[in-house]
Amino acid sequence: MTTIHQPSVLALTGVEKVYRTDKLETLALSNINLTIAAGEFVSIMGPSGSGKSTLLNILGLLDVPSQGGVALHGKNVENFSDKELAVIRNQEIGFVFQSFHLVNDLRVVDNVEIPLLYRKGLSGAERRKMALEALEMVGLSSRTKHFPSQLSGGQQQRVAIARAIVGKPRLLLADEPTGNLDSKMGDEIMNILHTLNTSHHATIAMVTHDDRLAAATDRIIRIFDGHIVSTSVLSHAA
Ligand SMILES: Nc1ncnc2c1ncn2[C@@H]1O[C@H](COP(=O)(O)OP(=O)(O)OP(=O)(O)O)[C@@H](O)[C@H]1O
Ligand SMILES: [Mg+2]
Incomplete structure (x- = not known):
């Protein structure tokens, strides 16, 4: 049998935090060995405090392990300069934080534009157009001039999602992106994530407590007490 080497976007080896x-x-986190292939849509499940957000932060290069290695596109992250890391985080990675992290004194549309501010060659008008498109995707076209504090929790969550996807990242990390949403809105967000995954070939890792949403991804990684306890590849996955 020949071994097929899928290009890995991220590879964690012996990661401890x-x-x-x-x-x-x-x-x-303890002895985490995990490879995420290009184009995969992975869900991460586990009880509160089991290490899901910690794992996602390390996958998103927002935090570093206490021990072990992280490789992005086969290159050890330790070898990237701070400047290179900043560019990668800004241009390649979209992150939806569990607590949204919106800037309260910026209007919704300006919050969504933030990741684009660091991209060269985009005019203000282009940034605005992309932000409005992302807000339309999450069903918030009527709230673009509001401030985050004037929105419901679910709406703030959708602003955070719009901000994460506005730059069409190749890698999207989402920490319970549907946690505060009703099942209809949760399904709509999942449709957006699936479109990003299939049409834009984005690689996605998503933390969720929802078995139904996890079942629609390619692979479920379950963690307990900082350890990966099981990995299930779902039959509908390619
Ligand atoms: N900055 C920190 N300083 C100290 N301990 C932390 C810190 N962040 C997380 N922890 C601890 O690490 C463990 C894993 O936390 P983590 O936030 O990754 O869990 P989680 O699986 O995301 O939980 P939840 O489902 O509640 O969001 C927990 O015991 C938590 O208390
Ligand atoms: Mg968490």
């Missing part, structure tokens, strides 16, 4: 505070040490 320890959080240290004054008196306490928390082993948030």
Whole structure:
């Protein structure tokens, strides 16, 4: 049998993450070995405190492991300069944070434009057009001039999603992107993620507590107490 090597977007090897505070040490991740292939849509499940957000932050190059290696497109992340990392985070990676992280004194449309501000060669009009398109995708065209505090939790979540997808990232990391949404809106967000995955070939890792949404992805990674306890490839996956 020949071995097929899918190009891996991300590869974690022996990753461990320890959080240290004054008196306490928390082993948030332990011996994580995980490869995500280009074009995959992976879901990450597990109980509260099991390390899902920690894992996503490391996958998104927002945090570094205490031990172990992270490779992006086969290149060890330690070898990237800070400048290279900043460009990669801005141009290649979209991130939906569990707590949204919206800028409260910026209007919705300006929040969505933030990732585009660091892209060279885009005019203000082009940025605005892309932001309005992303807001339309998440069903928020009527709220573009509002401030985040004037929106419901689910609407703020959709602004965070619009901001993550506005630059058409090749890698999207989403921490419970449908957590505060009703099932209809959750399905619409999933449709957007599936479109990004299939039409734009984005690689996606999504944390979710929803078995139904996870079942529609290519692979479910379950973590418990900082360990990967199972990986199920779903039969509809290619
Ligand atoms: N900055 C931090 N400092 C200290 N401990 C932390 C920090 N962030 C997370 N932890 C701890 O690491 C463990 C994993 O946290 P993490 O946020 O990754 O869990 P999670 O699976 O995302 O949980 P949830 O479903 O509640 O979001 C928890 O025990 C948490 O208390
Ligand atoms: Mg979390």
